[in-house]
Every structure is written in C-alpha cells, then in structure tokens.
Amino acid sequence: EVQLVQSGAEVKKPGESLKISCKGSGYSFTSYWIGWVRQMPGKGLEWMGIIYPGDSDTRYSPSFQGQVTISADKSISTAYLQWSSLKASDTAMYYCARVSAAAGHAFDYWGQGTLVTVSS
C-alpha cells in the first residue's frame, strides 16, 4: 500500500527555521517525483515545487523560489520542505503528494498534511 506520512504539526515564531518531512512507503521512492502543496487557512491549493528523489532534481514554482528549500534523502525514503526564516504568512497546511507520470503527472497519493503555525 502506497503511503506518504508527514511529520506533525509545528508552532514556531517569526524568524525561526523549520524542516518538515514526508516519508514514502509501499513503492519505489526513487522512481516518482514528490510535490509540495500549500493551503493557507480557508484558501485553495498552491503548488510549491517538486523533487525527484532518485537524483534530487528539484523544480520550484516561481512564487516559492528562494522562499523555501525542497530536499530528499533517498536512503530513508523521505522528502523535506524547509524554511530558514519563517514569516507569519507561512502559516498554512502543507501537503506532500506523489506525482504519477503514468497518470499524466497527477498527484495520485497525498500525505495527511502538516499544519505550520507561525505566531509571535
């Protein structure tokens, strides 16, 4: 069974750093792109970027380039999303999702989401 399990909710202060994770299981982690999607409170889905764990090739949405870093450790089948200096506007739910080339690059499996709250 394909599963993406994300790390737990975080409460941080502005200016702090953060790294959240997404662990894949039940499939070949190095053979599928993993994407990250932001959902701000009461708002829609926003694509942040994707990574191919096989070779760490990474693509960012122009809206998020320079704002976050996406990485992966294929040895433990885990993708990461990190911030070096959080802002209140980073408060959101963050989802990781598997990209299926066989399904037209759709996101076929999703993690449960990680809620990040940034508040002083």
Next chain:
Amino acid sequence: QSALTQPASVSGSPGQSITISCTGTSSDVGSYNLVSWYQQHPGKAPKLMIYEVSKRPSGVSNRFSGSKSGNTASLTISGLQAEDEADYYCCSYAGSVVFGGGTKLTVL
C-alpha cells in the same frame, strides 16, 4: 502562471448532475491533456478524482467524469449524493503545475 479559473461555488440537489468548469489558457489547459481534478473534504487531504482530462483512478465512482474543450476543462458529477459535498480543484501540468482556485459544491 496564473491560477486556473473555477466558479467559487455550485450547488445541486441529490440525484441531479452538476458541472464545474476550469478555464486556463492555450499555454496550459489548451495545450496538454494533462488536467486533473481533486476532491477535498473539510479537514482532509485532497483526493485524485480525474486525471488526463477524463480518466478515473481505480476506486473512483463512475458518477465522476471529465472533459475538455479548448482552454476549458470540466468535471461533471451525476447522480449527486450528500457525500459529494466538498471542495473541488482542477490542476494543469504544462511543464510546471497550476491549480484552479477551487469550487465549493453544496448538495442541497
């Protein structure tokens, strides 16, 4: 890339059919048959309902169907059920990914 355009809300009665539109441009929706649709219930992760414009993943009800004409893709849900009440998002892959703004479906 700008977000794809969806109606903010649609509604229908049980048993009826509804259609949600998703308008992009000739650079995304119009150029590729790589449109997908996601259902999201409150407090839950999105779920893939349609990929490549009109294909259903295993386990998705055949009450859900997709189509495309020009720069506009559509999701149709027939035989509406209470459990269909959710937010729906379209998505286009054209080198990069762009989502629609989302449509809230209310089952009256």
